[in-house]
Amino acid sequence: MAFRGPKVWLWRWRRNPLRRRADVVDAWVLLAAWVLTVLAGVLAALTTARAVEHGMARERVEWRPVVALLAEQAPGTSDARSRTTTAEQVWAEVRWSARDGATHTGQARVDPGSGVGTPVTVWTDPQGRLVTRPATPSEARIRATMVGALAGVFAASVPFMAGRALRSRLENRRIDQWGYEWARFGPLWGGRMRGTG
Secondary structure: OOOOOOOOOOOOOOOOOOOOHHHHHHHHHHHHHHHHHHHHHHHHHHHHHHHHHHHHHHHHHHOEEEEEEEOOOOOOOHHHHHOOOHHHOEEEEEEEEOOOOOEEEEEEEEOOOOOOOOEEEEEEOOOOOEEOOOOOHHHHHHHHHHHHHHHHHHHHHHHHHHHHHHHHHHHHHHHHHHHHHHHHHHHHHHHHHHHHO
């Protein structure tokens, strides 16, 4: 096991006769990689979260609930009507009128066994297409935070991995230089060692 002395913080930045130019370059690469990792992650997270939250706020303003009528008998039995959870609802064709008066049809979740003409509340965009219910402000905040965090992690991984790759190349180059120097000076040391014994 190799002996390790006490850890010296920021040793690459200190003046030292044993410090090589490669150590200084490595220190700058490490600093730049960490700064870019933090900046890219934070900026991407904030920008993405703000864009997602703004988009969901726009949906809350533009999307409207519309009363649609069932155009067909909903599959299932009517005794399940007392249950109101979405997981127990079924898909059925509904018909509604858009703001411009045009009639549209589409698939919506309804209670099983609902009859033709049963009113169902659906959400539509300004063009009259079916959409999901818009997120509430608290739901939008949570979604925006999650999407922003994911975007931040992915954006931060780019400079982080680039820094790792660059430092790995520098390390390989440093090892090659040590091998070259050892090949040059190793035999000289070996000759002296044999001569002194």
